[in-house]
Amino acid sequence: MGKAARKKERKEKVRDVFVGRPFEGLTAEPELIAMREFVPPATATLPLAGEHSDRTVTIASVLPMAAAAFVRADGEVFVGLQVQTRSGDISRDLGRALSWALSAQPGEVLSVADTRSPSQPGERLQDLLDPSADLDVQVHKDFSWWLPEGEEPTGEVAMSLQRANEAIMPTERLASGAYWVLAGEKAHLRWVWPAEENRLMQALARLSAAGTLTLGDGTKFAGSFRAHGLLVPVWDLDPEAHAREWVEPAEALGARLTEASASLDETPLDAAERRARDGLIGRQFTLR
Template sequence: MGKASRRRRTTDDQGAPSRRQRTAAVPYVNRPFEGLPQETEWVAIREILPAATVAVRFAEGKAPEGVEGATVATVLPMAWPALHRADGTVLIGTQSGSSTGDPSRDLAAQLLAGAAVEPGSAVQHVPAATAETPRLQDLLDTSEPLEFVVHEGFDFWVEGQELDEEGQASLDRANESVVPTRRMSALPSAYWVRIGERTYIRLVLPDDEDTATDALARLHAAAESGLGEGTRLLGAFRACGLLVPVFEVPADSDPADHEEALGAFGTRYATALASKEALTAEERRARSGLLSRQVTLR
C-alpha cells in the first residue's frame, strides 16, 4: 500500500468531508451544569447522591412528540442510560452512560434517546454525543425551581407498578446497597451520610473550585473549618468544576444535631470567600494540605 493510501481520508467517495471530519468532537466543559438553576443540585445528583430524582420539563418547542417531561434519576435498573415506561414516563440515569467531557450534553443525549424509543422500552446504549448534540441548558424549561428529592431506596423505579416475587427480591437487594443519606436544611446541597460506622456531611459549594479552596484554606488556617466539637474537615471532592467539602461528625449524630453549626459555617465561608487579601503563609500551607486531600470524581 502506498503512502497516499495510508493517509487518513478526509473526504468520502463523492468528495464530501468524511464522517470523521463532519462530526466535531465535544469540547470539554469544566462546569457542565453552569447556567442551569440549582447547579449544585445537578452536581449532587450526578456525583454524590445514591438515590435521588428530579422531574424536568422540556422548554417550549423542544419537547419530542408525545413527551412533555421526564424524570432525571441517579441510577436506573441494570444501569440503563434511559427508560421509556409503558405509561409514557421517560427516565434517565445520571450516573450511567457514556462521558464525552460534557455531562450536560451526555445527559441531553440520554434524554432524547429515552423519548425516542417506544413506550415500554429500555435504552441500553446511547451513541456518543457530538458537538451538534444539544445540552440540558438548550432543552429544559428553567423558568421554575426544580425539586430534587433524596430517596431512601430505589422504589421510584417501580412507582405505580406491581412486582412479582423475583422483582421484589431484586428491588430489595438494590435498596440494601443504598448508603443512608438525608438532605440538610441549613445550607443548599448539604447532605448527611452514614457509611458503615462513620458519619459525614457533604456540602456542594456553588463557587469555582479554586476560589472555594482559597476560602476553605483561610478557615482551616484559622481553625474554623469544622462544624464544632467532635467534627473535622477531612478534605474535598472536585466534581464538575465545583468543590464538595467532606466533614466527619460523631458517628451516632443525626442531621438535626448539626444544622446550627452548618449554618454558622456558611456564614464564615461567605466572609472568607469575600476576602480580597492575598493568602498568608499559613493559609498557603493550609491550601496545599487541602489540595493534597482533594479527590476528583469521575
C-alpha cells in the same frame, strides 16, 4: 471496490472533546453533580424550558440496569445520571437522552445515549432547561420508585433492583448540593460548592486559620475532591447523631464560607491563611 471508494464510505471520525465543567451555567449544577457522583436513590423534576416547558420529566440518580432513559408503563418519563457509557461532554449525553425520552412511548428504554455522533446546536442540558431553576431533590430510602405503585419487579429489573438496594449508603439532603452520608461506621457531609476552585480554597483556608472550619464539637474538615469542574469539601461527623441534627450547623457553615469568600475582594490571605491553604490543598483525595 477501489481504495478511494472505501475511504469515502468510511464514517467520518468524530473527535470527542472533553468538557471539564459540563453543567456550568445551570443553577442546578451542584445537585446534578451530587446525584451523578454520590447520591444513591434520588429523583427531581427537571425544569424544562421552551416548547417542552409543560412536560414533566424526572431526572434520577440511577435507573434500572443504569439505563440512560425510559418511559414507565404508566407514562412517567425518566432520565438517568449514572449511566453505562459517556462521552467527553456529559451535558450533551444527557440532553440527547432527554430529547429521546420526550418522544418515546410507554415501555420504551434507552440503554445508552448517543455518545458518538457530532455535536449539534441546541442539544445540551443548558439548551433544554431553565438555567435559573434549582432542583428539588427527593432522596429515597430504596429504589422501589423504579416501578409504578403496586407493581412487582421481575427478571432483570428485579435483579438490578436488588443489587441497587444492597449498595445504598444512607443519605439525606441538608441543603442545595449538601448531603449527609453514612458510610459504614463513618458519617460525612459532602458539599458540592458552586464556586471557582481557587476562590473556594482560599475561603476554606480563611475559616481554617480562624478555627471555624467545622460544624461543631466532634467534627473536622476531612479534605476535598473534584467532580465535574467543582471542588467538593468533605467533613467528618459524629455517626451517632441523626442527619437532621446537622441542618443548622451546615447552614451556619455555609454562611461563614460565603462571608469568607466575599471578604477576599477586600483582604487577601495573610501568612497564616496561606499556610492553611497549602495544608488544605494537600488533603485532596479521590472519591471511590
